[in-house]
Amino acid sequence: MAISPGSGPETTTNDDRPETDSETDDGAETDGRTGAGDETEAEGGAGAEPSADTRAESEGGLESETAPAAETGTRSARADGTLVWPARYVREHLVHSGVLLFLALYPGIYTLLVNSPLRSELLAVLxxxxxxxxxxxxxxxxxxxxxxxxxxxxxxxxxxxxxxxxxxxxxxxxxxxxxxxxxxxxxxxxxxxxxxxxxxxxxxxxxxxxxxxxxxxxxxxxxxxxxxxxxxxxxxxxxxxxxxxxxxxxxxxxxxxxxxxxxxxxxxxxxxxxxxxxxxxxxxxxxxxxxxxxxxxxxxxxxxxxxxxxxxxxxxxxxxxxxxxxxxxxxxxxxxxxxxxxxxxxxxxxxxxxxxxxxxxxxxxxxxxxxxxxxxxxxxxxxxxxxxxxxxxxxxxxxxxxxxxSKAGEGGGLLPYLREHLSEAVLGTELLGGMTVQGAIETFLNGHASLYIGALFVLFVLFVPDGLLGTIRARLGGPVGKCLPDRAGEYVPERFERYWKGLER
Amino acid sequence: MTFLLTVTIATEVVSLVSELSPLLASGFGLRSPAALAFFPDVTLVALGDALASFLQPVNLFDVFLNGLAKSALYVMIAVGLTLIFGLMGVLNFAHGSFTMIGAYLGGLILVLTVTGTTGGLARIGLFFVGVLVVFGVLAVLGGVLEISLIRPLYDRSPVYQILLTFGLTLVLDELVRIIVSLYGLQPISDWQNAFGTRPAFIARSLDFGPVDVPGLALFQIAFGVVTVGAVWAFLTRTRYGLIVRAGSEDAEMTEALGIDVRRVFTVVFALGAGIAGVAGVLLMWDPVWGASVPLAAETLLPAFVVVIVGGLGTFRGTVVAGILVGMVDAVMTWWFQNAISFTGLPQITIFLILVIVLIARPQGLFGVEGVGGH
Known part of the structure; x- marks a missing residue:
């Protein structure tokens, strides 16, 4: 089964439109763009999916548009010349790049922070x-x-x-x-x-x-x-x-x-x-x-x-x-x-x-x-x-x-931190039935992470069914890689706006 | 009469096979290639001999009895799951954890009450006290969990109920692990003190002429038969059972007839959890299973197999599938102990049954397509 050949040019036209235009998308579906048609359809039908998610996907991007953006971008170079595809590519990948940069720097950041005055706190958390x-x-x-x-x-x-x-x-x-x-x-x-x-x-x-x-x-x-x-x-x-x-x-x-x-x-x-x-x-x-x-x-x-x-x-x-x-x-x-x-x-x-x-x-x-x-x-x-x-x-x-x-990770964690920072008196205090604070900490924090993970998981299923990224996406109204640069654009100072807009479609 | 006939046929086959097996081996002069790949030390000769020994009436009877006992356990484990799925379409991943909690709770009651001087009948009596208490406690636990956690999810896709009960398993298992290790027990190994509370006639074999019958197997079979009978009577002979069956058939219609289906859901979930707990109490005395935290996963998977093979949500199917799986398990255990030295043989066959049944009859042996919302 071949994939509808019409999808290329149509994606291009989609990109011309403002983001909120997903309704008109539906019209376009009838003449051949098939896959996305189902998604938009399901937006009304399947209640389980977050609507923002499906809408976002029918617009043609998840995290951000990688290659399709680049591909269609060249083809649809605007008459006003504001859109240059490498620039657009950069913009679409702002969030990706940010995350990658952070991950690339993380070992350095970790070393720096762990050697800072807040050493033991950060060691426990990071x-x-x-x-x-x-x-x-x-x-x-x-x-x-x-x-x-x-x-x-x-x-x-x-x-x-x-x-x-x-x-x-x-x-x-x-x-x-x-x-x-x-x-x-x-x-x-x-x-x-x-x-x-x-x-x-x-x-x-x-x-x-x-x-x-x-x-x-x-x-x-x-x-x-x-x-x-x-x-x-x-x-x-x-x-x-x-x-x-x-x-x-x-x-x-x-x-x-x-x-x-x-x-x-x-x-x-x-x-x-x-x-x-x-x-x-x-x-x-x-x-x-x-x-x-x-x-x-x-x-x-x-x-x-x-x-x-x-x-x-x-x-x-x-x-x-x-x-x-x-x-x-x-x-x-x-x-x-x-x-x-x-x-x-x-x-x-x-x-x-x-x-x-x-x-x-x-x-x-x-x-x-x-x-x-x-x-x-x-x-x-x-x-x-x-x-x-x-x-x-x-x-x-x-x-x-x-x-x-739990002390699964050798270095950090709450358990060593508490051991180090609670005084002997506190640790020796008796709670219920002869169990000391120290005993309670050892009992409940030593290798029992599944308990807390399980409880968190139940809470997630009940209250955050879309998960971390899904919820953020629903809040922003689309994929993070697409919406965050748009949102950020609103806060760009006026004299830089030209450059930012230059990156916009 | 029929028994005699079976015996004669069996002996005939035995002699035939033992005559044939050297012939087969010498005639072909090779080791079976299929056996070679997986079980290198098994030859066709050995297989033939083993088959001959397997078909001896005493061995067959042993395996059959063992199979019945295993069947009883599998049915016990799976019945609660099938009730819950049949009515609500919830595939309860926490089912194994309920069984595990039941095993520990039942063990606790017996260990606390049974002393060295307690007689055999008194121990059985205490066992049933334990069964009642565990049933009550787990039914309450199940009911509470259903109302507080699962009820908000009925209008979402069924995946979320699977996920929620999966999360529940993590919490319950870990809680039990904490409590158990607090009392100085090893959570991953069987609870030996609980074995110690078995009455003497259950712990040893009973002698019936040529065959030895383990008392435990008889006890398990009896217990399984009574439970199946009780659940069957509940479903078909009581008014509430009628409502439950109506609810599984068509929940909306039942609601339209003025029945509070939500409450029926809670009751059935509590009932399912209670039966799971009772199954745990029964398993606590069985040295193959025993009360331990991993029991949760060990019982959950066979329970799934039985329920799926029987057809999701059909009580009759579950009983038949339980017997099927139990028999196959017993046969394969015998083969593993006597002929094929592959440790996973019984377990692997159980899962193969699941796969084969799903390929041949995707809705299960007795399942009706579309029941249970899938």
């Missing part, structure tokens, strides 16, 4: 760099989960299969257990291979599962996931005790960069990674891992974002909003679902591979178990279901709370 690496790779997994579940509406409870495949392929290759692939095969190559294997699995599982919908789909994927999980748990090829998973001891650090060129890649891992000094800045192994893992995640994010903004992504959203209608228009929804599933499996495997590469070990329970998918679900809901970047923020929130409330 997530460590190591935690941030975990946020990156798991955030990528959560994004890939959102890619299939949030955008096509098919809840995949067996998504951990792909994450596990990624992790296990990397570790099996590294321990020399995969024929034809030596242990020192470049990590990036193995990542891609793992992704391709996940694609094969996704096609096999999807071909069967996508005959079902709703709860049944969730359950059959859960079934497949558990079959794989139980199999891996008893698969003694990986080692004498398959329940303990695989650990890599011999291979040097997993390097991210250009394969076979030693000077163009950097190894990740806390003990085995590379250190780097650029100019006067010394980067520790963890910080190098932070940047390299982050780099891969950012590339994957933009790839997925591009797909969602392509006509293919439109059909995915159309399937979520009203599958029968998408099928009636002539799309072979089965193929689109399968394709989306394969893509999402690919990125999930990349995430799993990064996890394995950084930790150098994985077990069936932290790679294949259905609760791993549950964690991704948590991140996706907290961050915003059906917003691609949302799950990353969701995971950041999740990990942040975990680290703050």
């Amino acid at each position: 997530p460590e760099i190591e935690t941030m690496v975990a946020v990156f790779y798991f955030g990528l997994f959560a994004m890939s989960f959102d890619f299939i579940s949030g955008y096509t509406g098919y809840l995949d409870f067996g998504h951990a299969v792909f994450y596990g495949i990624g992790a296990y392929v990397v570790l099996l290759v590294a321990t020399g257990k995969v024929p034809l692939l030596p242990a020192e095969t470049p990590f990036v190559l193995v990542l891609v291979l793992a992704g391709l294997l996940a694609v094969v699995f996704a096609v096999l599982i999807g071909a069967v599962s996508f005959r079902l919908t709703g709860v049944y789909f969730a359950m059959i994927t859960l079934g497949f996931g558990q079959v794989v999980y139980v199999f891996v748990r008893g698969w003694d090829y990986v080692g004498s005790n398959p329940r303990d998973g695989i650990a890599v001891s011999e291979r040097s650090g997993f390097e991210i960069g250009v394969p076979f060129v030693d000077s163009l890649d950097l190894a990740i891992g806390q003990l085995t990674g590379d250190e780097l000094s650029v100019l006067a800045i010394e980067l520790s192994t963890t910080e190098v891992s932070y940047y390299m893992v982050g780099l891969v995640v950012v590339i994957c994010y933009f790839a997925m974002q591009r797909i969602i903004h392509s006509p293919f992504g439109r059909v995915m959203i159309a399937i979520r909003e009203n599958e029968q209608r998408a099928a009636a228009i002539g799309y072979n929804t089965f193929r689109y679902k399968l394709g989306a599933f394969a893509i999402s499996g690919f990125f999930a495997a990349i995430a799993g591979g990064l996890f394995a590469g950084f930790r150098r070990t994985a077990t069936p329970d932290n790679a294949f178990f259905f609760l791993v998918t549950g964690d991704a679900l948590l991140a996706a809901i907290i961050g915003g279901f059906g917003t691609l970047a949302g799950p990353l923020y969701g995971r950041l929130f999740d990990e942040g709370v975990r680290e703050f409330l």
